[in-house]
Amino acid sequence: DGGITQSPKYLFRKEGQNVTLSCEQNLNHDAMYWYRQDPGQGLRLIYYSQIVNDFQKGDIAEGYSVSREKKESFPLTVTSAQKNPTAFYLCASRAERLIDEQFFGPGTRLTVL
Amino acid sequence: GENVEQHPSTLSVQEGDSAVIKCTYSDSASNYFPWYKQELGKRPQLIIDIRSNVGEKKDQRIAVTLNKTAKHFSLHITETQPEDSAVYFCAASRSTNAGKSTFGDGTTLTVKP
Numbered sequence: 001d002g003g004i005t006q007s008p009k010y011l012f013r014k015e016g017q018n019v020t021l022s023c024e025q026n027l028n029h030d031a032m033y034w035y036r037q038d039p040g041q042g043l044r045l046i047y048y049s050q051i052v053n054d055f056q057k058g059d060i061a062e063g064y065s066v067s068r069e070k071k072e073s074f075p076l077t078v079t080s081a082q083k084n085p086t087a088f089y090l091c092a093s094r095a096e097r098l099i100d101e102q103f104f105g106p107g108t109r110l111t112v113l
Numbered sequence: 114g115e116n117v118e119q120h121p122s123t124l125s126v127q128e129g130d131s132a133v134i135k136c137t138y139s140d141s142a143s144n145y146f147p148w149y150k151q152e153l154g155k156r157p158q159l160i161i162d163i164r165s166n167v168g169e170k171k172d173q174r175i176a177v178t179l180n181k182t183a184k185h186f187s188l189h190i191t192e193t194q195p196e197d198s199a200v201y202f203c204a205a206s207r208s209t210n211a212g213k214s215t216f217g218d219g220t221t222l223t224v225k226p
Contacts, residue, residue, distance in 0.1 A: 031211065031212055033212075033213075040122075040218065040219070041218050041219070042117075042119075042202055042216035042217050042218045042219055043157070043202070043214075043216045044216075045213060045214075045215075048211060048212075048213060050211050050212075056211070058213070059114075090156065090157070094212045100145040100147070100162070100164075100206060100208055100212055101147065101159055101162065102147075102159075102212065102214065104156040104157050104158070105156060106155065106156050107154075107155075107156055109154075
């Protein structure tokens with residue numbers, strides 16, 4: 001499981017609360033990504049970052065925010081504005097522009113109570 | 114944007130039989146097509162990938178074929194084993210597009226002993 005980690009594995013949140021999911025990689029990868037996975041569906045892109053201090057919205061960015069202050073870290077905040085946040089969240093990283101393979105973290109399962 | 118359709122959504126085969134999963138994509142500029150295997154509650158893991166300058170790639174019991182004209186690609190698993198049971202995702206991306214991948218909705222493969 002080396003290289004990219006996510007914490008916590010399980011997270012419970014009350015409605016109206018913000019929560020931050022951690023993603024750390026020691027692969028020296030430039031690009032990092034956040035995906036959301038719902039049952040029976042594929043992965044949908046929330047945000048991505050190609051370089052430190054820069055990030056872009058993906059297909060479903062509403063209700064989420066990110067930061068990229070360090071190359072190794074790309075935390076995702078699920079805000080109270082996200083209407084249906086219960087899901088499995090996956091972080092991924094990629095080496096460099098010409099290497100396409102993405103490496104995934106183990107995921108965080110978020111449940112809103 | 115890119116749209117990836119994957120079929121079938123579920124597939125059940127007898128141990129030793131072959132399994133085929135098909136994906137179609139819409140963006141003719143896509144040039145990288147990975148396949149991921151995801152076991153229940155775990156991270157997706159790359160099992161094979163193909164780039165647009167190649168028509169076929171094989172790795173032991175797994176092969177992928179690509180038809181750029183028709184914009185579809187397929188995963189072939191021969192001599193299936195119970196441990197092949199998992200959800201399989203296809204994806205398509207452009208190297209020039211920040212490595213963003215669009216995923217299919219997944220195929221749940223069950224291999225019966």
